[in-house]
Amino acid sequence: MCSEDVPRPYRPEMLKNDGETRRGDFAPAPLALPFPVYDNHTHFDFGDTPVELTAALDAAEAVGIAGAVQVGCDLPSSRFAVAAVDADxxxxxxxxxxxxxxxxxxxxxxxxxxxxxIDAMAAHPRIRAIGETGLDYFRTGEEGVAAQHHSFREHLDIAKRRDLALQIHCRDAHEDVLKILAEVGAPSRLVFHCFSGDAELAQICNDNGWYMSFSGTVTFKNADNLRAALAVADPALIMAETDAPFLTPHPFRGRPNASYMLPYTVQSMSQLMGRDLEEFCRQIATNTEAFYGSWTD
Incomplete structure (x- = not known):
């Protein structure tokens, strides 16, 4: 479900940690990160437990999330993204x-x-990426493949013409995504959002200078492929995201996700990689700014 075209007022009290969080409510706030990072993929306009935009960003900032990328996935949510970047x-x-x-x-x-x-909206100076686009064979059958391929190619063209980054959504379609990228050429900056591949795909990303954004799924017990990918991923190509309100990290699966939850994923990633947490935060913050540009411009 997408929202209207402007940020809506919701219930900021849902973000408070009163020690009585129940399944379906927001989880307790994590400890603040030692250095601020960015949530590079989120959907503030989605979900059954929505919050007011400023309150959500305030809650995130309080635990070390300096900013976020609001991502469109259709015309209403893309219009929301344009309105949201003007609002905060x-x-x-x-x-x-x-x-x-x-x-x-x-x-x-x-x-x-x-x-x-979409092309017209991409002209806004604070729209820094085309996404999420790509291929998804999990929910769309063979009859929809041609339209997906055409749309993906057109989004690639927009990103390259406008020198924008590209956020790829890829589900059960890695081979065809790579094939199309080889055929038409990738934009200068590309990220596999909510990276769902394995160590082999991570190495392909390393070889091409493509970024990998890990979400709460890397904390799931059955996500050995993601942990293997993280182990070989070039640290200079790693980012972190929530994909909120989806993919809430362990141990809070089943509750709505939000940008303030990102430290749970970042802390897990740093431990899996054997990295000092502050050093790791500085690395992914630098990576994210290199990918999207400055939040203050």
Whole structure:
């Protein structure tokens, strides 16, 4: 579900840690990170337990999250991203049509118009990425593959023409994503959002200078492939995200995710890599700014 086009007022009290958090409520706030980092992929306009935008960013800032990237996945959420980056300087934005939406728009004869609007929104100076785009064969059958491929290629074109970063959504489609990138060429900055590959894909990213953004899934007990990927990933190409309100890190799965929860994932990543937490935070903050540019420009 997407929100309207402007940030909405919600319930900031949902972010308070009163020691009585129940399943379905927000989890307790983590300890603050020793150096501020960025949540490079989140959806403030999604979820059944929404919060007011400023309150959500305040709660995140209190635990060491300096800013976030609000990501669009259709026209309403992309319009929200444009409005949100104007509403709070702690936000940058990304706009796109999600691969699962592309076949529906194509069937309705509306995909080209939607892509044209995404292109226009991408001109906003605080929209720093095209995303999330890519391929998803988990929810879309063979009948939607052609539309997904066309949409992905068009998003790649927009990112390259406008010299913007690209956020890739890839589910059960790594081979075809890599094939299209080889055919048409990648933009100068590319990240596999919510990295879902393995050590082999991580090495491909290393070889191409592509970024890998890890979410709460890296903390899941059955995510050995992600931990193997993290072990070989070039530290200069690693970022962290929530994909909120989804993919809440262990041990709070089942509760809504939010940007203030990112320290749980970052702390887990630093431990898995055997890195000092402050040093690791400085590294991923530097990586994120290199990828998106400055939040203060």
């Amino acid at each position: 300087p702690r936000l940058l934005g990304a706009v796109a049509i999600h691969p699962n939406d592309a076949p529906e728009l194509a069937d309705a004869g509306e995909l080209e118009a939607a892509l044209a609007e």
